[in-house]
Amino acid sequence: MIFDYETMRLIWWALLGALLIGFAITGGFDLGVAILLPFLGKNDTERRVIINTVGATWEGNQVWFVTAGGALFAAWPMAYSVAFSGFYFALLLTLFALFLRPVGFDYRSKLPSPIWRRNWDIALFVGGLVPALIFGVAFGNLLKGVPFHFDNEMRIFYTGSFWALLNPFSLAAGLVSLCMLIMHGAVFLQVKTVGDINQRCKTVVTLFTIITLVIFALAGFWVSAIDGYQISSAILPNAVSNPLAKTVTNAAGLWLANYGRCPVLWVIPALAFVTGITTVLLSKLDRPGLAFISSSLTLATIILTAGVSMFPFLIPSSSEMNSSLTVWDASSSLATLKIMFWVTLIFLPIVLSYTTWAFRVMRGKITLEYIHQNDHTTY
């Protein structure tokens, strides 16, 4: 039956992934562009060019993140509760950094004072850097396992600390996400600019694509050494969502077990490398539009690699493994999953179509002349 619990859970695992990838592709270049702002903009007008490449669309892009958060709450309420209360200070830092973006974009060019603008440039840089890094660190910690457990009434207890999140493996994952978003931001800037900035972008694309792929490859080898998790009791994909009903074991290299069972999955990480290299080539050949598609695929395949390695785990518990949250026992009820599925089926295409329209309206290069001519209306 197409609408049974198992199928719905799989669909919602995929939809959550799609929303995260949607955020990485759209909101991701905004973050990358903000990180590059102080380095690629040599004077105020150049910095305004950079800001205005994303000025009209960043707000809509960030909604991918908001919606992914909402979807996590609606479809995987236990994962939402565990992640948000467990990664408390990491999320607080992310939130505070994200605060800097709406005010940074909107207020920066409202006053001519160079000190005012300089400070907002720093704020935008921090607002890009911190989330880009922490998102990866969070993924790294999911792969490592998170120290949490439930009591009999399903109250969550997190027994780790903020500093424990900053372990070497997770920091490497953080660097992957940071570097890939810088790469993606640079590709987008190359699309939207001409002249000096455009040329500087190419160097950035090459450098950061290579760093991304190298660390991604290292993390791949590293994963075979860290503990992965697997469900050792019978898997009941249609049972009620009770994470305490199963048993879980861990062992080094288990995160690669899915690839052993289904070797075709190797295509996903392999594609990350192929599209990464294509991105560099296309950027060098001055085909930034195609390079953007290619770097979007790089992001998507890197995120998917993490997802399929962990499947069916959402948040494995390192302290009481049986409390781990998986696709089969951490979802909302079937009724909620179904309703949210229909809502998404109707609204996601609508969102995609008007977003595409908005990008088409705002298409074209941002030039120094454009900033001069629209001094009082642009960011």
Next chain:
Amino acid sequence: MISESMVDLSRWQFAATSLYHFLFVPLTLGLSFLLAIMESTYVMTGKEIYKDMTQFWGKLFGINFALGVLTGLTMEFQFGMNWSYFSHYVGDIFGAPLAIEGLMAFFLEATFVGLFFFGWDKLGKGQHLLVTWLVALGTNLSALWILVANGWMQNPVGAEFNYETMRMELSSFGALLFNPAAQVKFVHTVAAGYTTASAFVLGISAYYMLKGRDAAFAQRSYTIAAGFGLAAILSVIVLGDESGYTDGEVQKAKLAAIEAEWHTEEAPASFTAIGIPDQELMETRYAVKIPWILGLIGTRSVDTPITGLTEILEKNRLRVRNGIHAYGALQLLRAGQKDESTLAEFERYKQDLGYGLLLKRYTEKVVDATDQQIELAAKSSLPRVVPLFWTFRVMVACGFIMLAIFIFAVIASSIRKCRQNWLLRASLYMIPLPWLACEMGWFVAEFGRQPWTIAEILPTFLSVSSLTELDLYLSLAGYIGLYTLFLIIEMFLMIKFIKLGPSSLHKGRYHFEIATGASL
């Protein structure tokens, strides 16, 4: 056991961040519509001045919008961060409207707000107008879904408790969506937003007229704000009364607390206009009562009584005792004893499970609760009267003052082009009132819901995350520090651009540009 101070800190944090969020939301809700009206006038008449109005008020809209977005993010994070048991317990229902808000409303609002600011030269007149209307539609749809979520906290319909997952689960999406508490709160809240934005535009336009600047611009803005504002404030008052009626139906304790209705009186109940309520003695001293009014508001009839707090307390004592049975059966079920009689016992008492959970504040062993603990739990089931009694009256007073000023503003702008200085001054000084009323209104709605996060289902006390006091002090300090800084910056920019007025558009035809001959 959960510490009291942790719960208090979590509550302070939620109250502070949500009241702060709502400094910006009502202006966004209302101003987006006013912008759409102004731009529609521009498109229909072709007069440039209406385009200037849209752009100038749009500038102020943008300054405000940035903080609305910023503070809104906190709300989404906070449920999971500070209220993780709540998020687990009701996420199956509560998460859905939040996710739909993102998909259906926030995407719309956020995508088109960019085109509103940057699309003037890239879109046709009609296209840009459509964009502006879509921003207004998006912001208002946002409010709808948030209030569907909030309305469910007040009146949790369409959901069932599942002992196997230890949470509430959705049984009827239609009931969630058409929840009368949600519907009435939605219209009351958006109308309050329209009032806020109208008072904002009215007051600032009055300021320009008092200064003798940009008369044509200010008068047109004043007229639009007066008309829209009068319609809005009338709706707020009528729908507020409707809220009272809905409360009478579904939230008897809240209504009784707002009215300091200690005892059930003979129908139709009188309305205590003012007095000094005393929760200990359960009486109101120096009460000035207006006969019949409360009965009419609360029941829409002259023969149905309004239940008083004493009678509610009486009933709740019994519900706490029933709740103990429910909790006892639940413990057995969770331990795996799923026999017929345990299930039957649980089914029989489960509608009072929430009342049993109230005991958790006083004892770990709910099933062994003493009479004294039961009494404490029952007493805790009533909201505190004094704060509700007063904040409600401040809100209502603000509403009626605004109504009077909007009536005069409409008369003046239709007959004598609003030249009276007293009215202009009154319009200017009225600006803070809608904000005061909005904040008071939220206080009444949410403080009146106590001791529950989900009325009669989940006590606030249990809803928190397992955090330490230090965690909460640190996060609270961060919010207060950053929010204060942002508020100072926002007010600074807002006042700067209000003082500059439409001259800030650099169109070369407004006060400071003509007066100094130079662009600013």
